[in-house]
Amino acid sequence: MLGKMRNSFPNLPCSESGCLPSKTANAGNMAAPSTSCNFCVEENKACNCDDVDRGVENSKSLADGKDVGRNVNANSSFAHSVINMTGMLIGLGQLSTPYALENGGWVSAFLLVGLGVVCAYSSHLLGKCLAKNPKLTNYADIGQQAFGAKGRVVAATFIYLEIFMALVSYTISLHDNVSTVFLGTHLNLPSAANLSSSQLLTVVAVLVALPSLWLRDLSSISFLSTGGILMSLVIFATVASTAVFGGVGGGRDIPVLRLENIPAISGLYIFSFAGHIVFPNIYKQMKDPSEFTKVSIVSFSLVTTLYTSLAFMGAKMFGPEVNPQITLSLPRNLVLTKIALWATVLTPMTKYALEFAPFATQLERNLPHSMNPRTRTAVRGGVGSVLLLLILSLALSVPCFELVLSLTGSLVSVAICIILPCVFHTNVFWSQISKPVLVLNLVLIALGCLLAVSGTISSSQSLVRNLHKLHSA
Numbered sequence: 001m002l003g004k005m006r007n008s009f010p011n012l013p014c015s016e017s018g019c020l021p022s023k024t025a026n027a028g029n030m031a032a033p034s035t036s037c038n039f040c041v042e043e044n045k046a047c048n049c050d051d052v053d054r055g056v057e058n059s060k061s062l063a064d065g066k067d068v069g070r071n072v073n074a075n076s077s078f079a080h081s082v083i084n085m086t087g088m089l090i091g092l093g094q095l096s097t098p099y100a101l102e103n104g105g106w107v108s109a110f111l112l113v114g115l116g117v118v119c120a121y122s123s124h125l126l127g128k129c130l131a132k133n134p135k136l137t138n139y140a141d142i143g144q145q146a147f148g149a150k151g152r153v154v155a156a157t158f159i160y161l162e163i164f165m166a167l168v169s170y171t172i173s174l175h176d177n178v179s180t181v182f183l184g185t186h187l188n189l190p191s192a193a194n195l196s197s198s199q200l201l202t203v204v205a206v207l208v209a210l211p212s213l214w215l216r217d218l219s220s221i222s223f224l225s226t227g228g229i230l231m232s233l234v235i236f237a238t239v240a241s242t243a244v245f246g247g248v249g250g251g252r253d254i255p256v257l258r259l260e261n262i263p264a265i266s267g268l269y270i271f272s273f274a275g276h277i278v279f280p281n282i283y284k285q286m287k288d289p290s291e292f293t294k295v296s297i298v299s300f301s302l303v304t305t306l307y308t309s310l311a312f313m314g315a316k317m318f319g320p321e322v323n324p325q326i327t328l329s330l331p332r333n334l335v336l337t338k339i340a341l342w343a344t345v346l347t348p349m350t351k352y353a354l355e356f357a358p359f360a361t362q363l364e365r366n367l368p369h370s371m372n373p374r375t376r377t378a379v380r381g382g383v384g385s386v387l388l389l390l391i392l393s394l395a396l397s398v399p400c401f402e403l404v405l406s407l408t409g410s411l412v413s414v415a416i417c418i419i420l421p422c423v424f425h426t427n428v429f430w431s432q433i434s435k436p437v438l439v440l441n442l443v444l445i446a447l448g449c450l451l452a453v454s455g456t457i458s459s460s461q462s463l464v465r466n467l468h469k470l471h472s473a
Contacts, residue, residue: 076285078295084282085275085299090232090306092169093272093409095325095344096402097307098239098314100265102322105257106315109308112269116304118444119273120296122421125441126276127292129428130283137284139277139416146424158415159277163355164391165408170348171395172404173325175202177344180328199396205349206392212353213360213384214377234343236310238336239326243313248331252319254312263454264406264462270451271409272307273300276417324402356384399470403463410455418448 076084101108129142136142143155179198187200195203242248283292314326323329327344330337360380367376398404422441426433433441 074285074289075287076282077287078291081282081286081291081295082298082302084285085279085295086302088275088278088282089273089299089303091272091274092166092173093268093274093405094232094235094307094310095173095327096268096405097272097311098318098322098326098329099324099402100268101311102254102315102318102320103258103261104265105255105261106312107257108262108265108269109311111262111266112272112308112311113304115266115269115273116300116307118447119270119276119417120300122418122444123276123279123296123300124293125421125425126279127283127289127296129425130280130292131289132428136280138280142280142424142428143420146427151424155420158412158420160359162274162277162408162412162416163359165404165412167348167351167355167391168394168398169401169405169408170351171202171206171391172399172401174205174345174348175199175395175399176325176328176401177341178202178205180332181338181341181345183332195396202396203392205345206352206388209349209352210385210388213356213388214381215353230343232306234336235327235340236306238330238334238340239310239313239317241336242330242334243317248317252316254315254319263410263451263458264403266451267406267409267411267414267455267459268402269409270417270455271405271413273303274409274413274417276421324405352388353384356387359387360384398463398467400463400466403459403466406455406459407463410452410459414448414452414455419445419452422448 097112101112104111126139126142129145130136133145136145139159140152140155143151143153145151147154175198178201182197182201185197185201187197189195189200279296282295283289286292286295310326314322314329318329321329325344327337327340330340332338360383363380363383364376367379371379422445426438426441426445
């Protein structure tokens with residue numbers, strides 16, 4: 001999911017040689033090429049890209065509704081767009097779907113499917129907002145179109161929160177999987193006597209990735225993130241192969257319903273569908289944007305089918321013993337398991353620099369223009385290093401993958417995927433909206449708020465209890 005977040009931020013002036021095209025900026029999941037500038041990778045040069053968001057100069061005119069035309073380089077076909085959106089949706093959340101199904105009961109599969117339908121509908125609403133004003137280019141623009149500068153601030157705040165919290169989840173996943181990959185490895189450092197071997201391995205992995213935050217030209221490393229879809233397919237293939245050939249028995253009984261766990265697992269489910277902040281980018285790259293709703297339906301259908309199949313396979317194979325990350329439940333002797341584990345370890349290491357790009361872009365915009373390039377690079381790298389070390393510290397202090405993921409889904413993702421699209425659409429089309437659509441939007445807003453509040457309270461309480469147990473042990 002994370003590689004998809006960069007394109008929801010306003011595009012900034014940059015040089016033609018320093019522009020990172022959308023094809024590489026989307027974590028390798030964008031099948032169709034694009035030449036729009038998403039963020040600067042070189043300094044103090046005028047941008048010559050064709051489709052540049054004009055930042056502050058145009059922000060005042062977003063509400064005008066004037067048709068400035070669609071991106072002339074939009075050449076993504078229907079099939080390409082489906083691949084793009086599917087690639088954006090499949091991510092870290094799929095690891096926890098078997099665990100969520102086991103803990104929520106098989107009836108909770110209806111919640112998973114229902115959330116997939118709701119998120120497809122909210123994607124349709126974003127497309128309607130974009131169609132009304134072709135000048136809108138990203139998620140934050142839609143917020144501004146609906147509520148002015150306050151709407152942009154709210155949208156950007158949730159986007160940054162999701163990036164930060166998801167990176168913490170990625171680092172926890174890195175810790176859990178690297179300890180399995182290097183099972184039996186013991187590290188002892190006198191200066192880090194309080195850290196376990198798995199924690200030291202995680203620190204080493206993060207330190208290996210740390211220098212990438214100092215790079216200005218991210219196009220040189222963007223290829224590292226192209227394995228997102230492949231990793232997801234490997235994980236699915238591994239679980240399917242284990243179910244068929246792995247000799248794991250299977251046939252475990254899945255509880256019918258565990259109502260007390262529904263608030264927490266709803267956060268896990270909603271996080272799995274978090275991708276809406278990049279959908280405007282997909283829309284703008286389509287040859288025929290009128291097909292965006294069909295693209296959303298097909299993409300969410302494919303992803304929901306994959307998630308549901310994976311959830312039932314994992315829960316039936318491992319039952320109550322299923323790990324919050326399905327890769328950690330797979331038999332260690334299988335080659336595919338080793339590949340899946342390594343993929344889960346390497347993915348976070350390739351994400352840090354690419355996901356830090358929005359922060360770095362906004363940071364550099366606020367630096368004095370008189371500051372020389374070396375100093376700017378030092379500030380960028382220094383702030384990035386501090387943030388990454390903060391993320392590392394949080395991940396090692398809160399080693400509860402499923403709870404952090406659930407909290408992220410309930411606290412942030414539900415707003416981005418359900419509440420805000422419905423609110424934005426209702427306000428933008430207030431004078432034209434039909435009564436059935438208005439009622440539906442209001443019901444979904446209420447549902448989203450219910451899931452957000454109940455899920456946040458449940459996952460927060462569980463997180464506090466787990467932390468208390470960990471630190472009192």
